[in-house]
Amino acid sequence: MYAVTMKARATVFTLLSILAIAGCTHTQDKTEEHPPVTIPTVESSQSVPSPEPVTHVTAIPAKSIALTFDDGPSEYTDRILDILEEEDVPATFFVIGSQVTPDQYPTLKRMSGDGMEIAAHTWSHADLSHSSDNTVKNELDKTSEAIKQVTGDPTTCYRPPYGATSPRVRSLAEDQGYTTEQLWGIDSEDWQLPGADKIFKNATQSADTPESPSVLLMHDGGGPREQTLEALPRIIQYYKDHGYTFTVSCL
Numbered sequence: 085m086y087a088v089t090m091k092a093r094a095t096v097f098t099l100l101s102i103l104a105i106a107g108c109t110h111t112q113d114k115t116e117e118h119p120p121v122t123i124p125t126v127e128s129s130q131s132v133p134s135p136e137p138v139t140h141v142t143a144i145p146a147k148s149i150a151l152t153f154d155d156g157p158s159e160y161t162d163r164i165l166d167i168l169e170e171e172d173v174p175a176t177f178f179v180i181g182s183q184v185t186p187d188q189y190p191t192l193k194r195m196s197g198d199g200m201e202i203a204a205h206t207w208s209h210a211d212l213s214h215s216s217d218n219t220v221k222n223e224l225d226k227t228s229e230a231i232k233q234v235t236g237d238p239t240t241c242y243r244p245p246y247g248a249t250s251p252r253v254r255s256l257a258e259d260q261g262y263t264t265e266q267l268w269g270i271d272s273e274d275w276q277l278p279g280a281d282k283i284f285k286n287a288t289q290s291a292d293t294p295e296s297p298s299v300l301l302m303h304d305g306g307g308p309r310e311q312t313l314e315a316l317p318r319i320i321q322y323y324k325d326h327g328y329t330f331t332v333s334c335l
């Protein structure tokens with residue numbers, strides 16, 4: 085079994101980003117996430133600001149990989165969980181609060197029971213960097229409450245949609261009780277639906293520098309996820325074969 089420490093550090097607001105990892109040359113255009121299907125307006129990548137540089141704190145051990153899934157829960161989430169259970173590896177799910185509806189409660193309870201991390205991805209997939217202070221607070225607070233209502237525990241970890249953040253956003257998040265802002269270092273770009281082979285390649289190419297721990301961005305919602313489901317067992321097998329430890333990202 086994997087060892088997962090779920091206890092978030094409550095006293096230090098840890099800013100986690102692995103965008104600073106050597107060799108990571110993503111531009112914001114390339115790291116853009118696909119908005120959830122429930123949001124009718126598809127923002128162009130040009131309209132999304134580049135994220136502010138944030139302090140890089142290596143919170144996961146060397147040669148570790150943290151699988152993360154954004155934009156759920158959705159009809160695909162249980163199938164993702166099937167694979168994770170089969171492979172006996174943990175992951176972090178950054179959920180959209182408005183999608184935590186009663187029909188998804190069993191899925192979230194299953195996540196929690198499996199030892200998965202459940203964290204916030206805002207209430208409506210909002211660009212927090214362009215939102216008012218009140219909106220930022222509501223987006224984060226309502227999502228944490230929605231998670232707490234199902235699992236009994238509020239989350240202290242969030243991922244800003246599009247990676248769009250700022251010192252103001254982080255300060256407001258801290259006011260709402262969040263201790264960790266988690267971005268990512270490897271973008272599978274599954275939201276672009278490039279095919280399972282390309283998703284696998286994107287998800288593993290950064291493993292050429294195996295001493296760098298990293299966080300892998302994937303999606304369990306926001307669009308059709310069959311390609312992600314097809315690529316996921318191969319991605320997990322790759323990291324197992326290369327001696328990686330699977331961890332969670334909001335430690």
Ligand SMILES: [Zn+2]
Pocket residue numbers: 117118119120154155205209245246
């Ligand atoms: Zn997202």
